[in-house]
Amino acid sequence: MAKKKKLNVTIAIAGLLILGILLVGFLVVSRSGRFVHWFYSDPQPYITKAEEFLQQKNYRAAEKAFGQAYQIASSRTNNDAMIQILKEMAELHKIHDVSGDVELPSYHPAAWDKALGCWNKIITIDPKNIEFRRKLLDYFYEVSDSHSGNGWKMVETNADELIKVYRDKNEQVDPLLLLYLGQSRLMQAELGEATDREGFCQNAIELLQEAQKGLPANPKVYSLMAQAEMLKGQLENLKGISNALENAKKRARESLEQGIEQTQGDPTANINLFIFRINNAKRENLMRRSMNNLYESLMVQYWYQGKSDLEDLKSEIELLKAEIKRNPETAGKNAAAVNQMEESLTKKDAFLKTMEEFSGTAKSAFRQDHTLEEAYEVLEKAVKLIDASPNRSDTKESPILTKSKEDLITLKSDIQQFNSLKSDLDGLLTKYPSHPEILSMMAGYEQLEGHMEKAIELIQKTLELDKTKFDYAIQAAMVYYRQFGLISSFNESAPWLNKAIAIASEALTYPDTQDIPGPRQGIQVNRRLNLYNLLAAWQIEKYRLGKDPKTLADAEAAIERIQQFLKTSDNIYMGKWRGMLALAKGQVEQEAAANEPDSKVRANRILKADKQISDAIGTLYGAYQQLVGLKQNDPLLSYALATAFRNRKELGARVEFLSQSFASSNNSITAMKPAAYLEFAEIMVENEDGSSALRLVDSFEASFSPTQRSRDIRFQAYLLTRKFDEAEEWLKSLDPGFEHLSAYQAQLIHRKIGSFNTELNRITDSVNSIDLQLELMNHTLKSSDSLDIDSIKKSIQDLNIKRMQFIEKQKNKQSQLSDLIQQRQDIVETLMQKDPKSVDPKILMDVCRYLDDHNQTEKARKLTADYIQVLPRYVPIRSFAKTLGSRDQKRSQEENNQITVSSIREAMPDQKVDQAIEIARYFLSVPAADAASRINNRNQALAELKSVEQEA
Structure with missing residues (x-):
């Protein structure tokens, strides 16, 4: 036991x-476990340890130690300690150090969501804690104000709560809080996020007015007040309140001017005012174009039409004189009429001579080498001349003249405002010659006015002063790229594209383009992605034009970075970039294949390139359709598709895609590529839509000086719209030494000839119609006695007079037509000696057709032979030349086929594969009368291709 x-x-x-x-x-x-608070009541040792770890940059250990300290403090409900720990933890979460290896204890990506969580916990513990409510507010304000995200509702909530805390504590409210609250409500009203937009806007104005009392030297207050006034005006305008927008502009400008006064001329306050003035001022080129269009409208109605009326009046006088001789009974009455008409003729003739003399110098006044005042004086003089014109009615002036007088008043005011703005801007630049933000604003203004050289000079100076801001870099890169797009020759334009690429690449290293966590991360990531998008697009274009393999590698690298941002390869926009890159590769290969000397190799390479291009178009169109389904638009994608169809028959597809690239006013392809206006205009000319082409050229020239390309299109559009007088005036305004002047004149005369022929056909139809009526009336007169014979005789007499008028007009037109035909021939013959390549082959064939019809076949043959020597591969001229001397003979389709096939073979000697392809294309394009003919054409095309199958 x-x-x-x-x-x-x-x-x-x-x-x-x-x-x-x-x-x-x-x-x-x-001691380091989660149950430590059972045995320890003081968190301070862990706080001390965490702070030591922070000094050592051992961020993981510091975070763990702070966590242990917080557990102890929270278990004892030690609010002061909890707030202290949360405060330090929040600062730790904001540290962003990813310079070392990911395994190192110092590797620590910032976690702003955790920092926000710490601040929220502090506010939960101490709802009246001003410091941390303010930190939350500042965070959401910076996110929203920097456009990193839309947190305006959070700004409103936090600002409102913080203001209440100040008032509960009987402390003076920080006026910045009133600004934040006012701005948040303004932005919600502007973005449509407020139910009561008008109420929010009015409350914003009141809050900003209160904030201004405490922040009299803060330029932002005045800028926001102006913004609020403009929104208020827009909302009132929607309600139908008269002059709401104009009154809002006045109030907004007063706020901005008050800002300059209160801030003692602060540069930012000046910038705010001038940006407002620039946005609300008429642009110089638009005023110039407006005056030019108004002048042309006046000329059309009062001079060009006056010349036509004068000819009609002369014909009428001649007819009356003939009637006096033929019918003595009415001689007295007709003689008085003739005197009156001749008096009117003298006045009108004198007026037209005055206008002709005036127009000789007037047209050039609307060009950029003349001031707006000079252009205005010319327009004013034209209105005054026309107002006293014998061509206008004494009782009622025409609507165009009335409108011109009204427009003169508006234009005078607009010019005064423009000059005032320009003078004030020059003064601001003199006052602040080295302020980057002011230089950047001035560069934007000069670019807006189309003064590219000045814009480039100013933005270059801006970059020299500050190479740390994305906004300056992107502005410079875009200016350079736009300049690149305005120059036709790649060799001349390439340096501008290279500059744009270099600046965009350098901007990737700027502080405000780094992908770093924080309130500005959203906007900085967007900037970075924007830069890669631009680099991809520009490098693809550079490769397409320069064919440099290194550029292709750079483009591929940029696309790879875009994919990293998108985090997937299965994306609409990755489809866009893959398609654009593949299209460029195919187009480069297509051009290289065309220069391949070996016809067999060339044919194979062309087929492969065509396949590559077709696949690229398929990829691009797939992305395009997906965006259409989502009701979204990508101008660059649409433009890429439009360029893929260049030199192809699918004109409708090009129109659709270019239209889509223009579709959004604030996201149009023209912002990047202003020359797209001209590309679209060229398609409209090809589609024979001269009116649309003119509008597009006007849009281009509203921002840029006219280029050779824009001049060509304008001239073609004038011809298409039959504005021959305007075209003639426009030609007069060109430099006499202009190299294409004669070619332009030939085109104008050629179009006039077509118009005259149409008019002569109409006159002939009218004469034939009168002859038929006369025949019927004479038959009626002879066959019956019961009718009113006097009435019929009077009708016959009137018809005879009318017939004589038409015959006289026909003679005049025929005489003018003969002169025009001779002028055209003279110009073409001169051009064939000096510059045969500038001769339009269609005009040449028309000239030769006329010569052949008028027994000058040898001269026609000589002209066509000379043209073939210069352009030997132009098949239509060769085919046409073979018909000279026998054009009146009827030929069968088979004979026409033989002529064309022989012409193709002659145009491409020793190039059997190319011959076969062109002949096959010809047979497939020949209109077929029936199914049998269509099958026969197809068989002939196949036979040609099979004949070179082995070689190809």
Whole structure:
């Protein structure tokens, strides 16, 4: 028994020892464990340890130690300690150090969501804590104000709560809080996020007015007040309140001017005012174009039409004189009419001579080498001349003249405002010659006015002063790229594209384009992605034009970075980039294949390139359709598709895609590529839509000086719209030494000839119609005695007079037509000696057709032979030349086929594969009268291709 008792004591003692050991072990382990708060009541040792870890940059250990400290403090409801720990933890979460290896304890990406969580916990513990409510507010304000995201509702909530805290504590409210609250409500109203937009806008104005009292030297207050006034005007305008927008502009400008006064001329306050003035001022080129269009409208109605009326009046006088000789009974009455008409003729002739003399110098006044005042004086003089014109009615002036007088008043005011703005801007630049933001604003203004050289000079100076801001870099890169697009020759334009690429590449290193967590991360990531998008597009274009393999590698690298941002390769926009890159590769290969000397190799390479291009178009169109389905638009994608169809028959597809690239006014392809206006205009000319082409050229020239390309299109559009007088005036305004002047004159005369022929056909139809009516009336007069014979005779007399008028007009038109035909021939013959390549082959064939019809076949043959020597591969001229001397003979389709096939073979000697392809294309394009003919044409095309199958 005693032995057993002793054994139990021994076991008990051993158990106690084991329990003690376990307890000590538990305490040692749990000093850093989650149950530490069971045994420790003071978190300070862990706070101290965390701070030591922070000094050592051991961020993981510091975060763990802060967590342990917070557990102790929260278990004891030690609010002061909890707030202190959360404050330090928040600062730790904001640290962003990813310079070392990811395994190093110093590697620590910032976690702003955790920092926000810490601040929110502090506010939960202490709802009236001003410091951390303010930190939350500042964060959401910076996110929203920097356009990193839309957190205006959070700004409103936090600002409102913080203002209440200040008032509950009887402390003076920080006026910045009123600004934040006012701006948040303004932005919600502007973005349509407020139910009561008008109420929010009015409340914003009141809050900003209150903020201004405490922040009289802060330019932002005045800028926001102006913005709020403009929104108020827009909302009132929607309600139908008269002059709402004009009154809003006045109030907004007053706010901005007050800002300059209160801030003692602060540069930012000046910038705010001038941006407002620029946005609300008429642009110089638009005023110039407006005056030019108004002048042309006046000339059309009062001079060009006046010349036509004068000819009609002369014809009418001649007819009346003939009637006087033929019918003595009405001689007295007709003689008085003739005197009156001749008096009117003298006045009108004098007026037209005055206008002709005036127009000789007037047209050039609307060009950029003349001031707006000079252009205005010319327009004003034209209105005054026309107002005193014998061509206008004495009782009622025409609507165009009335409108011109009204427009003169508006234009005078607009010019005064423009000059005032320009003078004030020059003064601002003189005052702040080295302020980057002012230089950047001035560069934007000069670019808006189309003064590209000045814009480039100013933005270059901006970059020299500050190479750290994305906004300046992107502005410079875009200016350079736009300049690149305005120059036709790649060799001349390439340096501008290279500059744009270099600046965009350098901007990737700027502080405000780094992908770093924080309130500005959203906008900075967007900037970075924007730069890669631009680099991809520009490098693809550079490769397409320059064919440099390194550029292709750079484009592929940029696209790879875009994919990293999008985090997937299965994306609409990755489809766009893959398609654009493949299209460029195919187009480069297509051009290289065309220059391949070996016809067999060339044919194979062309087929492969065509396949590559077709596949690229398929990829691009797939992305395009997906965006259409989502009701979204990508101008660059649409433009890429439009360019893919260049030199192809699918004109409708090009129109659709270019239209889509223009579709959004604030995201149009023209912002990047203003020359797209001209490309679209050229398609409209090809589609014979001269009116649309003119509008597009006007849009281009409203921002840029006219280029050779824009001049060509304008001239073609004038011809298409039969604005021959305007075209003639436009030609007069060109430099006499202009190299294409004669070619332009030939085109104008050629179009006039077509118009004259149409008019002569109409006159002939009218004469034939009158002859038929006369025949019927004479028959009626002879066959019946019961009708009103006098009435019929009077009708016959009137019709005879009308017939004589048409015959006289026909003679005049025929005489003018003969002169035009001779003028055209003279110009073409001169051009064939000096510059045969500038001769339009269609005009040449028309000239030769006329010569052939008028027994001058040898001269026609000589002209066509000379043209073939210069352009030997132009098949239509060769085919046409073979018909000279026998054009009146009827030929079968088979004979026509023989002529064309022989012409193709002659145009491409020793190039059997190319011959076969062109002949096959010809047979497939020949209109078929029936199914049998269509099958026959197809078989002939196949036979040609099979004949060179082995060689190809």
